[in-house]
Amino acid sequence: xxxxxxxxxxxxxxxxxxxxxxxxxxxxxxxxxxxxxxxxxxxxxxxxxxxxxxxxxxxxxxxxxxxxxxxxxxxxxxxxxxxxxxxxxxxxxxxxxxxxxxxxxxxxxxxxxxxxxxxxxxxxxxxxxxxxxxxxxxxxxxxxxxxxxxxxxxxxxxxxxxxxxxxxxxxxxxxxxxxxxxxxxxxxxxxxxxxxxxxxxxxxxxxxxxxxxxxxxxxxxxxxxxxxxxxxxxxxxxxxxxxxxxxxxxxx
Amino acid sequence: xxxxxxxxxxxxxxxxxxxxxxxxxxxxxxxxxxxxxxxxxxxxxxxxxxxxxxxxxxxxxxxxxxxxxxxxxxxxxxxxxxxxxxxxxxxxxxxxxxxxxxxxxxxxxxxxxxxxxxxxxxxxxxxxxxxxxxxxxxxxxxxxxxxxxxxxxxxxxxxxxxxxxxxxxxxxxxxxxxxxxxxxxxxxxxxxxxxxxxxxxxxxxxxxxxxxxxxxxxxxxxxxxxxxxxxxxxxxxxxxxxxxxxxxxxxxxxxxxxxxxxxxxxxxxxxxxxxxxxxxxxxxxxxxxxxxxxxxxxxxxxxxxxxxxxxxxxxxxxxxxxxxxxxxxxxxxxxxxxxxxxxxxxxxxxxxxxxxxxxxxxxxxxxxxxxxxxxxxxxxxxxxxxxxxxx
Numbered sequence: 001x002x003x004x005x006x007x008x009x010x011x012x013x014x015x016x017x018x019x020x021x022x023x024x025x026x027x028x029x030x031x032x033x034x035x036x037x038x039x040x041x042x043x044x045x046x047x048x049x050x051x052x053x054x055x056x057x058x059x060x061x062x063x064x065x066x067x068x069x070x071x072x073x074x075x076x077x078x079x080x081x082x083x084x085x086x087x088x089x090x091x092x093x094x095x096x097x098x099x100x101x102x103x104x105x106x107x108x109x110x111x112x113x114x115x116x117x118x119x120x121x122x123x124x125x126x127x128x129x130x131x132x133x134x135x136x137x138x139x140x141x142x143x144x145x146x147x148x149x150x151x152x153x154x155x156x157x158x159x160x161x162x163x164x165x166x167x168x169x170x171x172x173x174x175x176x177x178x179x180x181x182x183x184x185x186x187x188x189x190x191x192x193x194x195x196x197x198x199x200x201x202x203x204x205x206x207x208x209x210x211x212x213x214x215x216x217x218x219x220x221x222x223x224x225x226x227x228x229x230x231x232x233x234x235x236x237x238x239x240x241x242x243x244x245x246x247x248x249x250x251x252x
Numbered sequence: 253x254x255x256x257x258x259x260x261x262x263x264x265x266x267x268x269x270x271x272x273x274x275x276x277x278x279x280x281x282x283x284x285x286x287x288x289x290x291x292x293x294x295x296x297x298x299x300x301x302x303x304x305x306x307x308x309x310x311x312x313x314x315x316x317x318x319x320x321x322x323x324x325x326x327x328x329x330x331x332x333x334x335x336x337x338x339x340x341x342x343x344x345x346x347x348x349x350x351x352x353x354x355x356x357x358x359x360x361x362x363x364x365x366x367x368x369x370x371x372x373x374x375x376x377x378x379x380x381x382x383x384x385x386x387x388x389x390x391x392x393x394x395x396x397x398x399x400x401x402x403x404x405x406x407x408x409x410x411x412x413x414x415x416x417x418x419x420x421x422x423x424x425x426x427x428x429x430x431x432x433x434x435x436x437x438x439x440x441x442x443x444x445x446x447x448x449x450x451x452x453x454x455x456x457x458x459x460x461x462x463x464x465x466x467x468x469x470x471x472x473x474x475x476x477x478x479x480x481x482x483x484x485x486x487x488x489x490x491x492x493x494x495x496x497x498x499x500x501x502x503x504x505x506x507x508x509x510x511x512x513x514x515x516x517x518x519x520x521x522x523x524x525x526x527x528x529x530x531x532x533x534x535x536x537x538x539x540x541x542x543x544x545x546x547x548x549x550x551x552x553x554x555x556x557x558x559x560x561x562x563x564x565x566x567x568x569x570x571x572x573x574x575x576x577x578x579x580x581x582x583x584x585x586x587x588x589x590x591x592x593x594x595x596x597x598x599x600x601x602x603x604x605x606x607x608x609x610x611x612x613x614x615x616x617x618x619x620x621x622x623x624x625x626x627x628x629x630x631x632x633x634x635x636x637x638x639x640x641x642x643x
Binding site: 070073074077190191192194195 | 259260263264266267270271303304305306309318
């Protein structure tokens, strides 16, 4: 079986995000970029399936600016086999919206015929949490979102999902789209030999036009603001004092 | 001139950084308190690191190493500086490049097992009467028939307790001065070779520093590393890169880590109603540290580039030995000052960095020795050190 793993280049989770002065978005120039952490979990899961002998090939696909090639190389260094880079933007500030991404992915899926698509449940930059669901809908495939456990067995998969109030276990027929949640696994480090090998793994370069998809934005960003600054706390001497203060603040 | 860090280099550094943060940093405090890294934990971090290809990265691929360039070696060595000496030794190996001089049966016996991590090597040059003055050693190896007989002692030999074998310098021809010194590979357990006491040190907790005693130790020609009488020449030709890596790059990495912690503290610590980072006298210390680290790293990369270009930047390595270690000294001293009482307290690792930093200005040739090397190079016409346009 072949597995397709879409990976997104996003602002690194350690970076202190700064809003651009004109409020049009977050400043991404000269900022450290990395693979979306949920996508890293998806890549790791695919590699584990390959190590378990259930998967023969892992194909990564990234849609965005040319520099997303580095994101693919990172996944190749973890152990994926080859990559497809869809150059859909020139400006690092431009985000490709979920529906356009899902439409391109649907075309890639038609070409590659994977038995399974594993992807992050959402990207940490805009937190849309939509692309996996949209892809499943476009393909008419089963979907298993927010996966914290994945077992592939023949032509079906058993997936434990993290839902409000607990865990839900479902069985889906393959092919299917699985979106990875935080607790699915802990991604590995790329080993030195694999980093060197990744240089030689193939990456095909495409454009949205190759797939006949229009990526022009449908959403308009009206305003971007910093989150409110957290006010300093106060240390109280006793429970009584705490209760008094809470009453004064009108919260109890 | 291209200062771009390649994506491969970035991935490698991220793997090393992540490994240090997740696998090594959690062990530091206990080693500091007990002075010990238990064998089973040492084994475990070694195996994890080896599985990632992080052991012996400085050694060429043909001998089973990672095959990193000098520049890449400096990049990962800088990261090593974020953790402690003993953890670097166990996780990443101190596979000395002097072992690349192994020939014939020596390759299988000493070089390859060291790169695999099956055998651990330690360098034994220092004697009570010969520190920086490496030619002043008194350990003697005398030719007797087809054997060598070794007598004398070494001290402060790092990792002596753990090492399986040692690279030992000994006088083979007293009449020839520094041209009468040779290097030998000496296995632990060889009759007449005894391990003495462990010298407790100011810092570097967990690493042993032992006396070695040689009492009529019989060796063969197979134990002779390189050519007879060329021990010091060999040491000079290969130990420069080790010095750049283990002293300069690690110093710069340590200074970087310490400044990161200091910046966090300066942002968070509030006195007189504002974070102490808002006070100009604190700001001056932060700015000075950042400037010095940045300058030292640029110089380090230039020096590594010169090595990769096939040059022999001996005097520049001395510059970096002093620049790196003294930058670290100043940065960590300012850190203690900015952290104040917390910096002096054993509840935070700042005081440990302060103690560990001090040796960097001393070992592998004290600052004064290297300043001498630099000055001699300048006076002999080596203006390249400070004037790339030529005199």
